[in-house]
Amino acid sequence: MNIRYFAWVRERVGVEEETIDLPGNVKTVADLITHLKGIDDYHAAAFEEEDAIRVALDQVHVETDEEIGDAREAAFFPPMTGG
Amino acid sequence: MPVVAKVKVQLEDFDVQAESHRLTSGRRDVGALVSFTGLCRDEAGTLTALELEHYPGMAEAELSRIAGEAIERWPLTGLTVIHRYGKIPPGDNIVLVVAASSHRRAAFEAADFLMDYLKTRAPFWKKEHLVEGGTGAWVEAKAGDDKDAARWT
Numbered sequence: 423m424n425i426r427y428f429a430w431v432r433e434r435v436g437v438e439e440e441t442i443d444l445p446g447n448v449k450t451v452a453d454l455i456t457h458l459k460g461i462d463d464y465h466a467a468a469f470e471e472e473d474a475i476r477v478a479l480d481q482v483h484v485e486t487d488e489e490i491g492d493a494r495e496a497a498f499f500p501p502m503t504g505g
Numbered sequence: 506m507p508v509v510a511k512v513k514v515q516l517e518d519f520d521v522q523a524e525s526h527r528l529t530s531g532r533r534d535v536g537a538l539v540s541f542t543g544l545c546r547d548e549a550g551t552l553t554a555l556e557l558e559h560y561p562g563m564a565e566a567e568l569s570r571i572a573g574e575a576i577e578r579w580p581l582t583g584l585t586v587i588h589r590y591g592k593i594p595p596g597d598n599i600v601l602v603v604a605a606s607s608h609r610r611a612a613f614e615a616a617d618f619l620m621d622y623l624k625t626r627a628p629f630w631k632k633e634h635l636v637e638g639g640t641g642a643w644v645e646a647k648a649g650d651d652k653d654a655a656r657w658t
Contacts, residue, residue, distance in 0.1 A: 424635065426560070428558060428560055428628065429558055429630035429632070429643055430643050440575060444527070447596065458549070478558050478559050478560070478563055478568050478628070479562070481562055481563035481567075482517045482563075482566075483567075483626065489603060495629075497563070498632065499628060500630065500643065500646070501625075501645075501646035502540060502624070502627060502628055502629055502630060503598050503624075503629065503631045503632070503643070503645070503646050504557065504559070504588060504599075504623060504624060504627045504628075504629025504631070505543050505588075505599070505620055505624035505627070505629070
């Protein structure tokens with residue numbers, strides 16, 4: 423699955439984008455976050471304030487209990503500050 | 506004819522006059538035109554620029570979803586949303602919303618709604634570039650923005 427990061431989440435992880443093979447036990451966005459946190463200290467630091475992170479699956483906002491299903495892209499980012 | 510919003514995410518500046526004119530020229534049914542321009546604001550002389558990062562693809566898609574919702578809720582004759590990205594110095598434009606309708610209430614409300622929803626849902630993030638050199642903090646989302654957006658639900 424393609425994973426993208428934006429703003430300070432991107433800076434903390436250290437990459438803009440990466441491809442991850444999802445283990446079978448990753449069903450929801452929350453499972454995916456738990457999995458990503460285990461990759462290394464940078465990912466762990468990025469997801470430390472888990473409540474401050476927003477998620478999109480295939481470019482649509484979702485909550486963390488959303489099933490990943492056949493989504494091809496997940497994106498993680500802080501609350502938006504455009505406008 | 507259903508109204509289709511013009512939605513653009515771009516590096517370059519926009520022309521408020523030209524965009525307003527586009528929604529009124531050659532028409533006789535437009536009685537109200539509301540435009541909102543959001544500019545980069547300096548924080549007490551500390552900023553050289555705000556850098557706007559965006560999620561290409563989703564930014565356009567989300568702005569289109571919000572614009573579509575506005576068109577469903579209000580009887581608009583036209584709607585334009587333009588959001589810039591990249592490094593924007595204080596005084597320069599960041600965002601434009603132009604709403605046209607037969608009557609003023611729909612135009613005012615649709616533009617207000619667009620800005621409230623855009624601020625909380627469109628994937629853009631601002632980072633400060635400082636006069637003293639280097640980059641400052643990422644601008645934090647305000648709780649008031651969520652409250653503003655909740656007015657429309």
